[in-house]
Amino acid sequence: MLTESDLEALWLTVRLAGIVTLILLVVGTPIAWWLARTQTWWKGPISAVVALPLVLPPSVLGFYLLVAMGPEGAVGQVTEMLGIGLLPFTFWGLVVASVFYSLPFMVQPLQTAFEAVGERPLEVAATLRASPLDAFFTVAVPLAAPGFVTASILTFAHTVGEFGVVLMIGGNIPGVTRVASVQIYDHVEALEYLDAHRLAAVMLIFSFVVLLAVYAWRPNSKKGG
Amino acid sequence: MSGIEAYFTIDWPGFSLDVNLSLPGRGVTALFGHSGSGKTTLLRCIAGLERAPRGRLAVAGDIWQDSHCWLPSHRRPIGYVFQEASLFAHLSVMANLAYGVKRVTGAPRVSLDQAIELLGIDHLLDRKPERLSGGERQRVSIARALAVSPRLLLMDEPLAALDMKRKQEILPYLERLHDELEIPVLYVSHSPDEVARLADHLVVMANGKIVAAGALAETLARLDLPIRLGEDAGAVIDATVAAIDREWHLARVDFSGGALWIRDQGLALGSRARVRILARDVSLAEEPGISSIQNVLRGRVDALGDDGHPGLVLVRVKVGAEILLARLTKRAVAALDIAPGRELWVQVKSVALLE
Numbered sequence A: 001m002l003t004e005s006d007l008e009a010l011w012l013t014v015r016l017a018g019i020v021t022l023i024l025l026v027v028g029t030p031i032a033w034w035l036a037r038t039q040t041w042w043k044g045p046i047s048a049v050v051a052l053p054l055v056l057p058p059s060v061l062g063f064y065l066l067v068a069m070g071p072e073g074a075v076g077q078v079t080e081m082l083g084i085g086l087l088p089f090t091f092w093g094l095v096v097a098s099v100f101y102s103l104p105f106m107v108q109p110l111q112t113a114f115e116a117v118g119e120r121p122l123e124v125a126a127t128l129r130a131s132p133l134d135a136f137f138t139v140a141v142p143l144a145a146p147g148f149v150t151a152s153i154l155t156f157a158h159t160v161g162e163f164g165v166v167l168m169i170g171g172n173i174p175g176v177t178r179v180a181s182v183q184i185y186d187h188v189e190a191l192e193y194l195d196a197h198r199l200a201a202v203m204l205i206f207s208f209v210v211l212l213a214v215y216a217w218r219p220n221s222k223k224g225g
Numbered sequence B: 001m002s003g004i005e006a007y008f009t010i011d012w013p014g015f016s017l018d019v020n021l022s023l024p025g026r027g028v029t030a031l032f033g034h035s036g037s038g039k040t041t042l043l044r045c046i047a048g049l050e051r052a053p054r055g056r057l058a059v060a061g062d063i064w065q066d067s068h069c070w071l072p073s074h075r076r077p078i079g080y081v082f083q084e085a086s087l088f089a090h091l092s093v094m095a096n097l098a099y100g101v102k103r104v105t106g107a108p109r110v111s112l113d114q115a116i117e118l119l120g121i122d123h124l125l126d127r128k129p130e131r132l133s134g135g136e137r138q139r140v141s142i143a144r145a146l147a148v149s150p151r152l153l154l155m156d157e158p159l160a161a162l163d164m165k166r167k168q169e170i171l172p173y174l175e176r177l178h179d180e181l182e183i184p185v186l187y188v189s190h191s192p193d194e195v196a197r198l199a200d201h202l203v204v205m206a207n208g209k210i211v212a213a214g215a216l217a218e219t220l221a222r223l224d225l226p227i228r229l230g231e232d233a234g235a236v237i238d239a240t241v242a243a244i245d246r247e248w249h250l251a252r253v254d255f256s257g258g259a260l261w262i263r264d265q266g267l268a269l270g271s272r273a274r275v276r277i278l279a280r281d282v283s284l285a286e287e288p289g290i291s292s293i294q295n296v297l298r299g300r301v302d303a304l305g306d307d308g309h310p311g312l313v314l315v316r317v318k319v320g321a322e323i324l325l326a327r328l329t330k331r332a333v334a335a336l337d338i339a340p341g342r343e344l345w346v347q348v349k350s351v352a353l354l355e
Helices: A003-035 A042-053 A059-069 A074-081 A090-117 A120-127 A130-141 A144-161 A164-168 A180-189 A193-223 B040-046 B093-103 B112-119 B132-148 B166-178 B193-197 B216-220 B330-336
Strands: B004-012 B017-022 B026-030 B053-061 B062-065 B076-082 B152-156 B185-189 B201-206 B208-216 B236-245 B248-253 B258-263 B272-278 B282-285 B295-306 B313-319 B322-329 B345-349
Touching: A003 A042, A003 A090, A003 A180, A003 A193, A042 A090, A042 B152, A059 A090, A059 A164, A074 B248, A074 B345, A090 A130, A090 A144, A090 A164, A090 B236, A090 B313, A120 A130, A120 B076, A120 B248, A144 A193, A144 B093, A180 A193, B017 B040, B017 B093, B017 B201, B017 B216, B026 B040, B026 B193, B040 B053, B040 B185, B053 B322, B076 B132, B093 B201, B112 B166, B132 B166, B132 B216, B166 B193, B166 B216, B193 B216, B193 B272, B201 B216, B208 B216, B216 B236, B216 B322, B236 B258, B236 B322, B248 B272, B258 B272, B258 B295, B282 B295, B282 B313, B282 B322, B295 B322, B313 B330, B313 B345, B322 B330, B322 B345
Parallel strands: B026 B185, B026 B201, B076 B152, B152 B185
Antiparallel strands: B004 B017, B004 B053, B053 B062, B201 B208, B236 B248, B236 B272, B248 B258, B282 B345, B295 B313, B295 B345, B313 B322
């Protein structure tokens, strides 16, 4: 069976991924909305920045975040000034890093969903007396619902799967930053292959189920039109 | 002041709009022109869906746009029907209808029930839009626009996306709107038939400019219009059903210039009938003579104009208070010595009933 520290690592992983998904729903939605509708030349650079975590080695992203959140970094100085202290090697440091790391997995599906909704339903809503904010929540969000589901599942799953960024920012503190992927690494380092197998199997099954959910959902999203 | 005063200029790359219009505050005004003529853009400017950099718009005395203010669409008391029905796919028909009603403030002038009844959609209310036919969808979208009690109804080619059969299905409902509601309508169309059938006023647009504007019959009878309603010039006359001949299945409609016999299509005595007479179906004669043509009226030549081909002439003939157009060859004009002021017999080969 899974050891207590395995379960602790799994629970920490789920908490981290859940919080990151919620934060990204709030942060990623306006970014995706803006990217889906803007016509300024800014769209290109911002899209590139959002997509960076897809191609950057996690250690590179982790390194820059570590520097930024450290005592000499801009973010670090702000958090110290606010009395929060330094974020690296804390759970919330991990959350902040994961938000950056998983950003494209929230923004890109949402952007695609908003683009598919198009301008017309919002124009219709406007001619039916709905303010832009009203129309966003009562028309754009419901019509983009399949995109929200896909984006949330992908963000959650991707955060569960992160490793490099965690090591750079969070280290390996039991109950604080030791997530499942790091725990497996520890097991292997310690030559506890049986323990590694068990936890790895949990991750494998989880990932498969998540992807199955995403692909099973997709055909549904087509019906709306 | 109850009308619509609109002035817009737009200068986009590849497209410009420059209009200064005064439209009546009642009846159906058709904005007619080819695609790219700017008619949809003009409608969108009036709706606030497009913002002309320079413009002024006053509707029934209220300023919707001038150099100081610009009212966003959701604060304009309009109803808008798009070319595609554009129903909200995530809502039922009833919820689509209720969407606008819930957000309207003030006393409704068109009730939801009235809109549902007018468009004949009460049996569709529980359905999702995906389970409606194209014609049903467009009827729901018209009802949805009406249910917000608009002070101005804007329709952007509401029938253009439908096939002939669906068009025929919806046109009677549009005529009911026209007859039963007091809401002024701006109707964008490139279909001569729809315009002839529905409009009271006509605005013809080309290349972002107004080419002609005025009452339908007068505007259609102008000889200098570069755009005619389709390939065929013609006149539209509002007449009254005065007699029904059961034996020959004919109906007689009277107007100021006389009477016309048309096929009896179940018209009620005394009802209004709009007929269209194409220029190619009208010939002029010195003597009425014996002919298969049954509709012969007395008219006076009013003016002559070119008709796009060097061999053809378009002749305006005044019949009573109405104007008919006749397409003749130049040779016929010369042979009969047709000139303004000349009294002649006007032979009408075909009369189309429009409503």
